[in-house]
Amino acid sequence: MxxxxxxxxxxxQMKLAPGSKWSKHLIFLASPELRHDVPETKLYSKATLATMINRHGEVFVKPVYGGGGFRIFRVKRLAGRFEVKMEHQKRVVSSLDSVVAWIDSVRKGSRFLVQQGIAxxxxxxxxxxxxxxxxxxxxxxxxxxxxxxxxxxxxxxxxxxxxxxxxxxxxxxxxxxxxxxxxxxxxxxxxxxxxxxxxxxxxxxxxxxxxxxxxxxxxxxxxxxxxxxxxxxxxxxxxxxxxxxxxxxxxxxxxxxxxxxxxxxxxxxxxxxx
Incomplete structure (x- = not known):
């Protein structure tokens, strides 16, 4: 729901309150004219991250609420490794579990999105x-x-x-x-x-x-x-x-x-x- x-x-008049990136994404999905102009976007979970990174090779993981570019991760699949960037930090790790551990330590239970990376x-x-x-x-x-x-x-x-x-x-x-x-x-x-x-x-x-x-x-x-x-x-x-x-x-x-x-x-x- x-x-x-x-x-x-x-x-x-009653209108939607500003804030949720997920609510905004749903507005686009409901528009036949605009739905093809947005990158694939899903609510974050470890399983979703794995599926999206396998499909696109590069994804962004970002807060549902937030701005300014803070707490946004770029995850890029390399040969047998993952390159992860967040703000001025960069790590290259060997497993998806390590990627998830870093993301989860930052999000602290708050809702995040996984978005297709665009070249x-x-x-x-x-x-x-x-x-x-x-x-x-x-x-x-x-x-x-x-x-x-x-x-x-x-x-x-x-x-x-x-x-x-x-x-x-x-x-x-x-x-x-x-x-x-x-x-x-x-x-x-x-x-x-x-x-x-x-x-x-x-x-x-x-x-x-x-x-x-x-x-x-x-x-x-x-x-x-x-x-x-x-x-x-x-x-x-x-x-x-x-x-x-x-x-x-x-x-x-x-x-x-x-x-x-x-x-x-x-x-x-x-x-x-x-």
């Missing part, structure tokens, strides 16, 4: 994904207000900026992978259109007026939705000077401030009770 947690937003197109040998910020505009329609690529820090398996990742333009990332200027612009248009479709899908289930989407590009040019952030951190708003796109993003955040602040409060609540 799957339990969906509801909360009341400013206009009195991402890289930048200077580092994994990259793209963050799009999608917000409701003055007319209540979804609009992509920010778009940038995130490259993993040296030796890291995840791209989160707070643990050492770095930002670059999507255009620079695409062109470093052999895209022409015209092809890069076409890919960016597809990326924005996909982001709006995702926001529309989630907009009927959550109360949010903003989403942060992490989208990966594989070596064949396919976009994969890695994660939906229902309360993305927007540290750019703390800068003294904002770009034009940042100013618009901040304006729209304030326009729907009551709903956005409620999502922030619930994000903190989920993290305290994960």
């Amino acid at each position: 799957i339990i969906m947690i509801l909360w009341k937003r400013g206009d009195g 991402l197109a890289k930048w200077r040998g580092r994994p990259v994904d793209v963050r799009t910020i999608v917000q409701k505009n003055e007319a209540g329609r979804w609009e992509v207000t920010r778009l940038f690529a995130k490259a993993a820090g040296s030796g890291l398996a995840v791209t989160n900026l707070v643990i050492g990742g770095s930002a670059l333009t999507v255009r620079a990332y695409l062109m470093s992978n052999g895209y022409t200027s015209q092809k890069a612009q076409s890919a960016i248009r597809r990326l924005k259109a996909k982001s709006v479709r995702i926001a529309k899908r989630f907009g009927g289930r959550y109360s949010n007026a903003i989403y942060g989407l992490d989208i990966g590009l594989d070596r064949q040019g396919k976009f994969w939705l890695i994660e939906v952030n229902t309360a993305p951190q927007l540290s750019i708003f703390k800068k003294g000077t904002l770009s034009r796109s940042d100013q618009r993003s901040l304006m729209l955040w304030n326009l729907h401030g009551k709903v956005n602040r409620a999502a922030e409060v619930h994000r903190g609540s989920w993290r305290r009770h994960k």
Whole structure:
């Protein structure tokens, strides 16, 4: 049985509360249009980990509740061994039991997911994904207000900026992978259109007026939705000077401030009770 947690937003309607990566994944599985854009994802167990690592060769094990790239494991099958990374730690072990022992010592009984690893197109040998910020505009329609690529820090398996990742333009990332200027612009248009479709899908289930989407590009040019952030951190708003796109993003955040602040409060609540 799957339990969906509801909360009341400013206009009195009941919507799904932000937080659970598993609940978000189920929303995608229910969408014929989007279900093929997400990596295979299962609730964590030793048996599931064994099945997924045998099927894909590389998986990510992550908390159902959590953010910032913390407590995320990348498990990669090698010849007779497993390479495991978590944040700045790396181990090469000979048995799956050793992998499970490390994961279980970190998760301490909390629920985790196992997600298929995607062979991402890289930048200077580092994994990259793209963050799009999608917000409701003055007319209540979804609009992509920010778009940038995130490259993993040296030796890291995840791209989160707070643990050492770095930002670059999507255009620079695409062109470093052999895209022409015209092809890069076409890919960016597809990326924005996909982001709006995702926001529309989630907009009927959550109360949010903003989403942060992490989208990966594989070596064949396919976009994969890695994660939906229902309360993305927007540290750019703390800068003294904002770009034009940042100013618009901040304006729209304030326009729907009551709903956005409620999502922030619930994000903190989920993290305290994960």
